[in-house]
Amino acid sequence: MNTEPIDILIAGGGPVGAALALALQDSGHSVVLTEARSAEAGSACSPDSGSERGGKSGDARPIALSYSSRLILERLNAWSVLAATPIETIHVSQQGGFGRTQIRAADCGVPALGYVVTYDKLQQGLLAVPCSGRRMFGAKLTAFDGTTAVVLTQDGEQAFAPRLTVFADGAGVVDDRAVPAYSKDYRQTAVVASVNTAQAHRGRAWERFTPEGPLALLPDGADYGLVWTTSPERAARLSALDTPAFLAQLHAAFGDRLGAFTEAGERSTFPLALRYRRDDTQPHSLCVGNAAQTLHPVAGQGFNLGLRDAWELARLARDARDPGGASFRAHYRRARAPDRRACIQFTDSLVGLFSNSDPLLKLGRGAGLLALDLVPFARRFVARRMIYGANALP
């Protein structure tokens, strides 16, 4: 087998790997992206490892893109193809407790608090943007020893000798690669579906905290994208219900603010965990996106953080003679550490604070939501963290 020398190999053409390939276009490095799924399958068929998803065909999970992600996607020429739905207001409340707040785009001086697009549209949109790097589909990375990467395609095995291998292959790999990693099972599962209500959404998103986990409704086209976090047992029961019974349960959990829920698309489920690598111990490699850290979707941070990983890596690679060298990799990790740490802590504390039925915590949460409602500065702080992450604008 011949081994082809290249500068950068990206293993995984999910939304983060696809964005990284675009961002590296003018870096002066030769880039190859290998995606396990075939081009025709798109995201409709999940590889046996590396996906968060435990579900069915297609991936309709709604991804809320932050304003800073929009700015990056514009620079990658990907924004216009996504046709994402703007969020103008986010309404936050808790089930069975007082306190609620509304965060408006005007509070932070931005045109929208975020933009919603389904996972499928995001990945396919990014892969549809013309790219000068080579993109291989149906090409699964099967071995990497720090120097050589072996990729399995329909035509057999192909070997590369990249200066840098970037793992963008999603959540499962951290454990597979047996490197030191932190992992926490939240014992929660997200039930995802597209749903309709009697009332039009008018750009409003809803986040309702229940003792079993948050329930989010995100405006997506004319529909809402539902992410309903609950116990794994209840998620299994909800998935098995017929549509009218599912809609009735949703109405009971969400309340009357939107009137009746009228329709629901296909449901899929995602078991939720926090996973992150403590450090990169394999030589000549880095991880980005979910391969580096997989977060609970409560604050809609996972892809936004992964996109900032990709953007920063490409920015630093532009000036790097050897992107696989130890000093480049250490520089990248240092640059990303504050944003990663802040997003992991912020998301994990939100899960702990809000997925809880302790009466004292409920009182505290109500007071917190009330305070957010009354103090514009606090609202702006929370909104800006969600919009920009811990780092400044790109």
Ligand SMILES: Cc1cc2nc3c(=O)[nH]c(=O)nc-3n(C[C@H](O)[C@H](O)[C@H](O)COP(=O)(O)OP(=O)(O)OC[C@H]3O[C@@H](n4cnc5c(N)ncnc54)[C@H](O)[C@@H]3O)c2cc1C
């Ligand atoms: C219910 C839910 C809602 C969410 N909502 C939001 C949100 O609102 N906002 C937000 O920012 N984030 C959200 N997220 C998180 C977001 O989905 C992830 O952070 C994002 O998908 C990570 O992208 P990725 O490209 O790193 O990984 P993935 O999406 O997992 O993609 C990995 C890719 O690698 C490929 N692959 C795997 N193994 C190999 C291999 N060996 N060789 C080659 N290719 C391989 C796979 O086929 C896949 O295409 C949500 C997650 C869930 C579960």
